[in-house]
Amino acid sequence: MTDQTDLRLTPQRMAVLEVLRAAHDHPTAAEVYERVRRTSPRIGSATVYRTLALLVSTGQALELSLGGGAAARYDANTCRHDHAVCESCGRAVDLDHPVPDGMMTEIARRSGFAITGYDLQFRGICPDCQAQGAARPRSGVRPAHSDPLAGNTPAGNTHRKGA
Amino acid sequence: MTDQTDLRLTPQRMAVLEVLRAAHDHPTAAEVYERVRRTSPRIGSATVYRTLALLVSTGQALELSLGGGAAARYDANTCRHDHAVCESCGRAVDLDHPVPDGMMTEIARRSGFAITGYDLQFRGICPDCQAQGAARPRSGVRPAHSDPLAGNTPAGNTHRKGA
């Protein structure tokens, strides 16, 4: 849309794009909606979701799925880069693009896939949470490759809702 | 649980684990539930979700989030490996572990994160779909890093539901 396509440049779309470009914390769609409403109180959630999908489909934003059932996050930094996600606070930080191009060629050769891209997310504990000695898993971001544990409570649920 | 922990080895948990070990197609929780019901018709979905979370937390299964709002998938292959996901049919295939260990050390050094693991998913078109000349995006698996497109319909929705 906007400057690259024949789609219309509406105030709502401008607002969503501006929020996304101003944000460096990889907001979820709900967070984008909340921020856009500060400047455009009448905007609907459907419009925000539609606009985010549009931005992703036109290459003006990236959609990140940080796993563990967490909501999708959006990133206006469309240069190829990867992320490190904190398992304690859920924060995602940008990383340089560390996957060698040769690796994708090799994967394509071995798997027979026509590789179009990849998602690489490192998991760990961010410096802030390390400083706090935090290791409490955050709701919705469960460690997926965790070591076998004895005597866990059945569902390692961090309760998503209050009720 | 089972042979590694002091948790109980119940028939329901056995059934879930057996379904997961027999499956090589990375089933979703709903698919696991459906398959388990063939042998244990009285099992509840909550039990399946609880058991899957338990298997993940004890390291006996991996949870894969394939992005695009798709449901989490599960994998009984707990050896470190990565996946290639078909953007057309949604199939995920296992790949060898291609990320050099030195890369994680480097990421940890540069980001300050205490890296505990990573998720790497390649996206592309599987050989079968290439043979069919298919490029139709599958429900729930939208291309996330797609090239800028002019004149897309606003929401590239492949309708998830019939209604």
Add this chain to the structure above:
DNA sequence: GTACCGAGTGAGAACGAGTCTCAGTATCAC
């Protein structure tokens, strides 16, 4: 044998994220 306790279960309500429908509005081309 039985009473107790805690882990585990099943049913279904509830929730959050995201999508769909639809009527109304804005914008564009003519």
Add this chain to the structure above:
DNA sequence: GTGATACTGAGACTCGTTCTCACTCGGTAC
């Protein structure tokens, strides 16, 4: 001005998942 079409907002809806709660089951002490 008119018609076509893109876009919007509201809200109902679906889906995946989790929570609650009453119940069952198995282990253990007596």
